Amino acid sequence: MANSGKLTDLKGVGPKLAEQLGKLNIHSLTDLAFHLPFRYEDRSKITPIAGLMPMRPAVIQGEVKGSSVVFGKRRSLLVKLQDQSGLINLRFFHFNAAQKNQMSKGTLLRCYGEPRRGASGLELYHPEYQRIEDGLDTPLEASLTPIYPATDGITQQRLRLLHEQMIELLKQDEVALPDLLPEQWCAQWRLPGLREALLFLHNPPANTDLLQLEAGSHPAHKRLILEELLAHQLSLFKLRAQVQADKAPAILSDHTLRSALLEKLPFTPTGAQQRVTDEITEDLKQPYPMLRLVQGDVGSGKTLVAALAACDLLQQGYQVALMAPTEILAEQHLRNLAGWFEPLGIRMGWLAGKVKGKAREKSLYEIASGEAQLVVGTHALFQEDVHFSKLGLVIIDEQHRFGVHQRLSLKEKGERAGLAPHQLIMTATPIPRTLAMSAYADLDTSVIDELPPGRSPITTVAISDQRRPEIIQRVQEACSQGAQAYWVCTLIEESEALQCQAAENTFEELQKALPGLRVGLVHGRMKAAEKADIMAAFKDHQLDLLVATTVIEVGVDVPNSSLMIIENPERLGLAQLHQLRGRVGRGSAKSHCVLLYKSPLSLTSKQRLQVMRDSQDGFYIAEQDLEIRGPGELLGTRQTGLQMLRIADLQRDADLLPQVQEMANDLWYQHPATVEPLIKRWLGDAERFANV
Known part of the structure; x- marks a missing residue:
């Protein structure tokens, strides 16, 4: 991202704070401008106590009717606050003597917090508060209060003060943020200019629709989302152009070898x-x-x-x-x-x-x-x-x-x-x-998009591991009739050693439980030759049951295998489950996949397993995986770029992508001078092909 001004030019920013801001990827005033709130609080109006709703933050104002230190599981300061409509308790678990003294009877307080159900009905836990002096006008906030992504050592108050300084510089044109999109686009799509969009999102008027803001669907958001997606698209165009600038062998052949x-x-x-x-x-x-x-x-x-x-x-x-x-x-x-x-x-x-x-x-x-x-x-x-x-x-x-x-x-x-x-x-x-x-x-x-003929559909069922003995019996029956089976062990720990240990334990358990079957074991810590020998033995039907870690996810082709047991499927993504299931169903025999899960399942895990039961279409499963897990996990951390999206969201903003592709083509050919500045603004040093 282009440095258009140093953070240390701001009042109160020394080397230490600048270093802390770096953890938020804020290295310049431009970075600060693009560090947007992730939600907003409405502190622009006072809500009557009787009108409070659970879990909906609000500003209230009233008179202290009494306060006391109460002893339950934890010591707390309980303050009774009343306005003309009703009474509510404020509860503080962390307090000191000075705070207790501020809460004397008759004090006027203005509080902001989230009402929650407590022992005596709705209560505010640790609300922000200020004392209101009689006869003095204490104005409410004129705009929505932004809540920014933060890090240890930087409070919301500090971030707001820094953003207020940046906003003043932005208004005075002292932060170099030229509009890089053609004017006719913004007019055509009724989008604000870049500066206007940023000023609005950092300081939205009190009457702005909060739901629209938090859904990222306000025109000010759309202006920035389009520009960010455009920068990523152009970065890939640039990558392609750089690669295709090279010469490659032009292959004209009579296809004899083919x-x-x-x-x-x-x-x-x-x-x-x-x-x-x-x-x-x-x-x-x-x-x-x-x-x-x-x-x-x-x-x-x-x-x-x-x-x-x-x-x-x-x-x-x-x-x-x-x-x-x-x-x-x-x-x-x-x-x-x-x-x-x-x-x-x-x-x-x-x-x-x-x-x-x-x-x-x-x-x-x-x-x-x-x-x-x-x-x-x-x-x-x-x-x-x-x-x-x-x-x-x-x-x-x-x-x-x-x-x-x-x-x-x-x-x-x-x-x-x-x-x-x-x-x-x-x-x-x-x-x-x-x-x-x-x-x-x-x-x-x-x-x-076509499977070879003769492939059989795979029946998928999800069964609790409390029925494990039944599944072991099912393996016995299938293998006794000439079929082969996989038993895949997964562990939540990333440690390969622990995964291999789990597979070894399961291997020993199944050997004892199935004495009549030839059971093999393969995992990632075995020598390559050893793995190859075991896989070859399984392929040649010298083994009936193969216990494995997820190393068999891709590439292993044994047409005679028709039963797949996957332990703890709730720990895997849909794409990986689909890959594993694809190891069976490669021959003409009817094939089955058993997802042996641990109860209780989370809502996400239930969704995942339902998708696996419902479909064998890899593209449908991938779309569902994207919805459930998001793009970062699905692509893997190595696919740099998309995890760094600051404002855009590939799921939420998917409908904009065709428009973004057209815009990228237009900019690339009609406005080439804006390509590099756009990429630099949004990707900066993270440009994924910088050294190609």
């Missing part, structure tokens, strides 16, 4: 897979980098689409890198792709964090020399000592697990030949339209 791969497959791609492959083929013909996001629900066949995209580049002598967020998913990709490509003479490469010593040196040499044509790996592919000979395409699975910077750092790996690689991003986490429009505006989007 045809050879398709001939060896025991199935035919779906219409959706074919359509998305065609879109990618068109992108690859361009002499600038492809930036395409492929969304597809669990089991829709994204890996095949990625493989078909890789074919044409491999045929032209370029290397392809596929990166996955976890070793277990990367290993699954390696197995699938090796099975398809090695018979066609393509050499595979492999690099993960656990590849050490001579094996790592060998991998690095094969990648750098070009011997490894199709390289699969994890975050290890980002490391500085990884060099490609001729990288033409980067495929990234589960993009939301990686930061934008990480994705773009792979671009540099292909610049040895003066060309940037094409980028194909895949996700099995369907992204709600509103998020896709705002978080991924730098990418073209394709959707694989």
Whole structure:
């Protein structure tokens, strides 16, 4: 954000207070101007005591009829206040002798507080108060009282005093805040100017509709919301323009390798897979980098689409890198792709964090020399000592697990030949339209909206863990009839060690309870080879039941598995539950998912589990997840930018996004001089692509 004035220019702001304000992301007068109230209090009128409503804050004024210190569970000062309409108790748990003396009989008090039900009817607990001197005019507030986001050591009173100084400077034009939106837009949409909107929101008149203000639907809010969303949209346009300014290999191919791969497959791609492959083929013909996001629900066949995209580049002598967020998913990709490509003479490469010593040196040499044509790996592919000979395409699975910077750092790996690689991003986490429009505006989007034939629907039920013995019996019956099952353990703690411990305990419990079944265990702390062996044994039906942590969330494909038990599903988001459930239903057998929850459930948890029972549509589930959890959690903390929205809210303001996209296009092409100042104003140093 542009520094248009130092905070230390304000009266009362020294280095210590400036440092505390920094915790609120207030580093300049401009920051202070955009530090808006999150709610308001109406102290502009006196409410008769008889007219007070529970939990609705109000100003009252009356005469003290008596005060006393009472002893109950806690000592408190009880003051009886009366006006012409009635009487109410004021209760103070923290008080001193001076306060007690101020509350003498006959004193006139004006109080502000939130009435709550107490032992004697409505009471005000710790109200703000002032003594009213007889014969002196004590005016009420002329405007609504703003309540600002605060931090330790900074009171509301201090924040209000700072904002009052800033408002005076704003009125005098001493804070540099030029209007960056074209005048005709504001006239067309009846929006106030920037300065006018800020002055209003910091100091709204007493008659302003409080509900409209707190809902963020006032025209002054809309003015700022549009500008903030516009800045984020433009930041992504800029990112896209920077990437597409690079040269990339234009791939024109006769698709020989692709045809050879398709001939060896025991199935035919779906219409959706074919359509998305065609879109990618068109992108690859361009002499600038492809930036395409492929969304597809669990089991829709994204890996095949990625493989078909890789074919044409491999045929032209370029290397392809596929990166996955976890070793277990990367290993699954390696197995699938090796099975398809090695018979066609393509050499595979492999690099993960656990590849050490001579094996790592060998991998690095094969990648750098070009011997490894199709390289699969994890975050290890980002490391500085990884060099490609001729990288033409980067495929990234589960993009939301990686930061934008990480994705773009792979671009540099292909610049040895003066060309940037094409980028194909895949996700099995369907992204709600509103998020896709705002978080991924730098990418073209394709959707694989068709599942391969032969998939069976999954019946989902939610059952209390008090019925655990019944579920164990159900596993026994299903596996005895030839089916396979997953039992997934989740823990609220982030500690991987604790999650693994829970899985080990459950594994031992189920081994004892199901002596006739072959039970396996897989979790994140096992060695890669050990995990791979267990997964292979499960896939080959050498195991009946697999106990696992959420490491099996993505990538594991066992068509014979038709029963999934998820413990403590209330601790997971909908997207993750949907991913886990997608591990079953991959064959023709009728499949079931049991959500084994702990009672009692919160309202949010009940909502989540109901959505899972009602639908198997990943996009519907993602929309519901967005409503329940909000965009920050859904995108993951690595997807920077959207968590930093100061005023806009992606759920509340979703209806503005199409308009914002049009405005961004218009500004980008018709008013290019305003693009950079807008981005700087709202994103400042946090501009997510600053070092691209």
